[in-house]
Amino acid sequence: IGCDRSKNLVDICGEKGFQAFVCDALAVPIRSGSCDACISIAVIHHFSTAERRLATIRELARLLRPGGTALIYVWAMEQEYRKQKSKYLKEKSDSKGKEEEMNPDATRGLPRDGAPEGSSLDSRSSHCPLRDSEAKGHDAEPVAASVLPVHTNRTCFHSQDLLVPWHLKSDPKKKGGGAAAAAKLSSPVASEESQELSPVFHRYYHVFCEGELEAACRALDCVRVQKSYYDQGNWCVVLEKL
Numbered sequence: 001i002g003c004d005r006s007k008n009l010v011d012i013c014g015e016k017g018f019q020a021f022v023c024d025a026l027a028v029p030i031r032s033g034s035c036d037a038c039i040s041i042a043v044i045h046h047f048s049t050a051e052r053r054l055a056t057i058r059e060l061a062r063l064l065r066p067g068g069t070a071l072i073y074v075w076a077m078e079q080e081y082r083k084q085k086s087k088y089l090k091e092k093s094d095s096k097g098k099e100e101e102m103n104p105d106a107t108r109g110l111p112r113d114g115a116p117e118g119s120s121l122d123s124r125s126s127h128c129p130l131r132d133s134e135a136k137g138h139d140a141e142p143v144a145a146s147v148l149p150v151h152t153n154r155t156c157f158h159s160q161d162l163l164v165p166w167h168l169k170s171d172p173k174k175k176g177g178g179a180a181a182a183a184k185l186s187s188p189v190a191s192e193e194s195q196e197l198s199p200v201f202h203r204y205y206h207v208f209c210e211g212e213l214e215a216a217c218r219a220l221d222c223v224r225v226q227k228s229y230y231d232q233g234n235w236c237v238v239l240e241k242l
Contacts (some may be wrong), residue, residue, distance in 0.1 A: 003028060025056050028063060035063045037069040044204050044213075045074040048161070053206070056218050057239075061223045064241035071224065072217075076235045077207040079156050086233030089154060150202060160209065163202035208235045 002020035004010050013020035023029055038060050047053045060070050079086045091184055151162045213235045214228040227238040 068241045070239040166201045167198040
């Protein structure tokens with residue numbers, strides 16, 4: 001059974017005959033202790049605070065029966081590890097001498113959860129303000145806007161918290177949209193015309209340093225870390241429910 005925040009992606013699963021539903025990873029509507037195994041791929045690195053990331057792991061553990069296992073993948077700060085570059089750094093899409101951004105999760109051998117692409121908006125000097133006051137309640141004291149760097153495609157990370165340019169592309173064969181059209185993933189190479197017409201969004205990422213994901217998992221007394229490893233630019237853990 002799958003779940004995702006995106007209704008369009010969930011609709012595509014339904015069209016293909018898979019069971020999936022829309023939900024928030026912080027509150028999954030499944031009975032506690034009812035799952036033999038859970039998989040969280042390229043999800044937790046999209047949560048913007050350490051508290052939310054830990055809460056997501058705790059929610060994952062809640063779903064497991066005693067002895068059940070969970071696999072977690074998050075994007076790593078170390079895209080070059082033990083003198084080896086990750087697949088993300090190695091793979092390039094050259095068209096007319098210009099490199100274009102692909103979905104970062106897909107290029108690391110993970111299921112695609114978006115279609116970010118390079119554009120004139122992903123320059124090194126591009127920044128977007130991010131306010132955190134809304135997460136602390138309406139009565140919280142206002143906080144100053146912080147600035148997050150926008151990541152440059154196929155380069156190492158210089159910040160753990162950043163924004164990745166994301167091109168939304170529609171399926172020209174499906175006029176009027178629909179689930180598949182709204183969630184259509186871009187091809188590695190796109191024409192200049194399609195790039196100009198594609199709206200660009202900025203997706204938040206928190207890339208994990210070595211040991212960070214494992215330390216977060218060990219902060220929970222209901223699970224045991226069976227295994228922790230690096231895989232093509234990702235930090236990964238296998239947990240067992242106690």
